[in-house]
Amino acid sequence: MQSRGQLRGRSRWRSTGTRRTFLGACLALAALLSLAPQKAAAVEVCPWCKNDPALMAAAGVVSHGPIPIGPKGSEEIVRTLPTTLWVFLETAHLRWASNLGPCAVDLKDKPRVEAELARLRLALPTVPEKAKKLDPFLRLHLFAMRGEELYARFQKLLQVTDADFPAERQAQGPYMGNGRFLGEKDKFEVVIHNVRATHVPFSQSFSGAGVTDSLRWHFKEHHKLIASVPAEDPDLRQDRWLFPHVAHNLSHLFFCAYKHFNYDPPIWLDEGLAHAVEKEIDPESNTTDGEEGSLRDTSGPPDWKKAARQLVLSGKDRSLADLLHAKEFAELDMDANIVAWSKVRFLMETEPDKFREVPGAREGAIGRPGRAQRPEPGGPAAQRVAGALRLDARRAGRLLARLGQALSRGHGPGAGPLAPAP
Numbered sequence: 342m343q344s345r346g347q348l349r350g351r352s353r354w355r356s357t358g359t360r361r362t363f364l365g366a367c368l369a370l371a372a373l374l375s376l377a378p379q380k381a382a383a384v385e386v387c388p389w390c391k392n393d394p395a396l397m398a399a400a401g402v403v404s405h406g407p408i409p410i411g412p413k414g415s416e417e418i419v420r421t422l423p424t425t426l427w428v429f430l431e432t433a434h435l436r437w438a439s440n441l442g443p444c445a446v447d448l449k450d451k452p453r454v455e456a457e458l459a460r461l462r463l464a465l466p467t468v469p470e471k472a473k474k475l476d477p478f479l480r481l482h483l484f485a486m487r488g489e490e491l492y493a494r495f496q497k498l499l500q501v502t503d504a505d506f507p508a509e510r511q512a513q514g515p516y517m518g519n520g521r522f523l524g525e526k527d528k529f530e531v532v533i534h535n536v537r538a539t540h541v542p543f544s545q546s547f548s549g550a551g552v553t554d555s556l557r558w559h560f561k562e563h564h565k566l567i568a569s570v571p572a573e574d575p576d577l578r579q580d581r582w583l584f585p586h587v588a589h590n591l592s593h594l595f596f597c598a599y600k601h602f603n604y605d606p607p608i609w610l611d612e613g614l615a616h617a618v619e620k621e622i623d624p625e626s627n628t629t630d631g632e633e634g635s636l637r638d639t640s641g642p643p644d645w646k647k648a649a650r651q652l653v654l655s656g657k658d659r660s661l662a663d664l665l666h667a668k669e670f671a672e673l674d675m676d677a678n679i680v681a682w683s684k685v686r687f688l689m690e691t692e693p694d695k696f697r698e699v700p701g702a703r704e705g706a707i708g709r710p711g712r713a714q715r716p717e718p719g720g721p722a723a724q725r726v727a728g729a730l731r732l733d734a735r736r737a738g739r740l741l742a743r744l745g746q747a748l749s750r751g752h753g754p755g756a757g758p759l760a761p762a763p
């Protein structure tokens with residue numbers, strides 16, 4: 342039995358479609374060909390932490406596997422998805438699986454890579470200062486390190502810490518969900534595939550749908566959320582573009598998990614936040630959510646700040662009221678994505694308390710008394726919002742109030758009744 346919450350999640354988080362039917366057929370063929378030589382994955386020891394408990398602890402690594410990732414764990418992934426090498430890594434809040442091969446470091450990308458290597462070297466002294474090539478273990482170590490950094494950033498945005506999330510739902514006090522991981526019981530998971538030939542059967546094995554692009558899924562029974570990411574297209578083969586794309590997807594996972602995934606959060610806020618998180622990592626990176634999952638999208642303008650200004654000047658920016666009605670990611674065209682991002686950035690920069698309250702308001706209270714006040718119509722908050730959204734202050738105040746109400750119900754206006762929290 343599935344609750345309505347999960348069904349809504351399903352319909353938004355994955356869908357079938359015909360846009361890439363031909364590609365689908367090619368993929369099926371590629372999958373057959375690539376899986377034909379049933380070669381067992383080699384078991385290798387990580388050359389960086391060497392599976393040494395002291396080094397692993399220093400690098401925040403809980404395990405290099407086997408780990409309980411995906412529906413049936415890492416051993417099932419190795420057994421059912423033959424590839425050259427699967428690398429697994431578990432940290433305090435995330436689990437990773439990857440069959441990425443080695444990658445060359447682009448000359449232009451050297452400063453970023455070297456800065457990351459320096460951070461990792463604090464824990465793992467044999468990590469080189471400079472590298473022309475990253476092996477699969479080093480790549481995943483860097484991803485895992487950045488994943489925990491992202492988790493910390495996200496907690497800072499919501500102004501929460503691990504201590505705010507008890508392992509079980511509390512009878513007393515504010516509702517903070519059902520578990521230690523932002524309100525979910527289990528860790529967040531990312532499976533990165535070097536080809537769609539492993540992504541498609543993997544994601545199909547639990548979602549029932551063969552989606553060509555990145556898929557997010559909520560394992561209701563495990564109380565955990567996962568993203569399966571194919572890194573086959575040329576840009577996503579480079580870690581410079583792959584990590585921000587993963588971060589976009591993780592932002593969706595984190596935000597849906599916040600205080601337990603009982604409802605879909607409002608689309609514009611969920612999407613705007615994911616863009617903001619992604620663009621903090623690389624302002625030129627852009628992921629959009631569409632019919633076939635989420636994909637790196639190069640169709641939009643490279644400079645979203647400029648694009649947002651132009652939309653406002655041309656009067657084409659969608660009002661908050663319009664955005665509040667969106668119920669599917671596919672309803673957001675590129676302009677709406679840009680506007681959602683700019684509204685979230687605006688909240689982050691000028692109304693950090695408001696931003697903190699917004700997701701918190703989903704349950705009617707932020708968790709600390711006194712932080713969930715509604716903005717006064719026409720008050721200072723409304724005036725700042727009005728300035729940014731080109732509305733008069735009273736209308737901005739009404740919009741903020743309406744937003745607060747919508748969020749405290751956990752969905753946008755116009756949505757039907759929701760299933761009770763399990």
Ligand SMILES: [Zn+2]
Pocket residue numbers: 387388389390391392402405478482
């Ligand atoms: Zn290692």
Ligand SMILES: [Zn+2]
Pocket residue numbers: 589593611612615616628629630635
């Ligand atoms: Zn998104």
